Amino acid sequence: SYELTQPPSVSVSPGQTARITCSGDALPKKYAYWYQQKSGQAPVLVIYEDSKRPSGIPERFSGSSSGTMATLTISGAQVEDEADYYCYSTDSSGNPRFGTGTKVTVL
Amino acid sequence: QVTLKESGPVLVKPTETLTLTCTVSGFSLSNARMGVSWIRQPPGKALEWLAHIFSNDEKSYSTSLKSRLTISKDTSKSQVVLTMTNMDPVDTATYYCARIRVTILVDVWGKGTTVTVSS
Numbered sequence: 001s002y003e004l005t006q007p008p009s010v011s012v013s014p015g016q017t018a019r020i021t022c023s024g025d026a027l028p029k030k031y032a033y034w035y036q037q038k039s040g041q042a043p044v045l046v047i048y049e050d051s052k053r054p055s056g057i058p059e060r061f062s063g064s065s066s067g068t069m070a071t072l073t074i075s076g077a078q079v080e081d082e083a084d085y086y087c088y089s090t091d092s093s094g095n096p097r098f099g100t101g102t103k104v105t106v107l
Numbered sequence: 108q109v110t111l112k113e114s115g116p117v118l119v120k121p122t123e124t125l126t127l128t129c130t131v132s133g134f135s136l137s138n139a140r141m142g143v144s145w146i147r148q149p150p151g152k153a154l155e156w157l158a159h160i161f162s163n164d165e166k167s168y169s170t171s172l173k174s175r176l177t178i179s180k181d182t183s184k185s186q187v188v189l190t191m192t193n194m195d196p197v198d199t200a201t202y203y204c205a206r207i208r209v210t211i212l213v214d215v216w217g218k219g220t221t222v223t224v225s226s
Contacts, residue, residue: 001170001171031210031211033212033213035154035213037154042203042216042217042218042219043154043203043216044216045212045213045214048212048214049210049212054214086153086154088154088213090211094167094211095156095167095169095170096144096156096159096167096211096213097156098146098153098154098155098156099153100153101153101154
C-alpha cells in the first residue's frame with residue numbers, strides 16, 4: 001500500500017532551522033499538507049498545497065515540494081514548536097494518507 | 108466559528124460495533140465544497156485516515172478497513188456517523204472528525220474522542 005515516509009525524529013537548537021521531509025511516489029502530482037500536533041491535542045494545519053500558510057501560522061513555517069519529496073521547514077525554531085508533525089497527501093487514486101510522523105525536539 | 112464534536116462510547120467490547128457521531132456547526136453538510144472525515148490515532152502512533160463523506164453523498168473508505176466501515180450523514184441534524192464493526196483491541200485509539208474540502212484539505216478538527224476496546 002502507499003506510504004508517506006518521514007524521519008522518526010528531528011532535533012534542533014532554539015533559533016536554528018529544522019527540516020522535516022516526507023517521501024511519497026505520488027508527490028510529483030499531488031499536493032502535500034502539514035499538520036502540527038502537540039501532546040494531548042488535535043492536529044493543526046500549518047502548511048497546505050505544498051507551500052501555503054494558513055492565517056495565524058507564524059512565518060517561520062514554510063513548505064516546499066520537489067519530485068517525490070515534500071519538506072516542512074521551521075526557520076528559527078522556538079521551544080513552542082516542539083511537537084509531532086505529519087505530512088498528508090493522497091495516493092495516485094486520490095485516497096488520503098498521513099505520513100509516518102516526525103517528533104521535533106527543540107533543545 | 109467552525110466546530111466539530113465527536114461523541115460515542117468510551118469503552119466497547121471485542122467483536123462489538125462502534126458507532127461514533129460527529130456534530131458540526133459553523134458550516135453546512137449541504138455545502139458542495141465541504142465534507143467530513145474520520146481519522147484515528149492509536150496511543151503513541153501515527154494518524155490514520157478512515158473515511159470521508161461529501162454533500163453529494165460521495166463516500167470514500169480506507170482500503171484496509173473498508174469492509175468494516177460505514178459513513179453516513181444527516182444534514183438536517185448536522186451530523187455524520189461512522190460505524191466500525193467487529194472491534195478489536197488494536198482499534199483502541201482517539202477518533203477525530205474533521206472538516207474536509209473537495210481538494211482533500213482537512214482544515215478544522217474536533218478535539219477527538221478516546222475509544223478503548225477491552226473485555
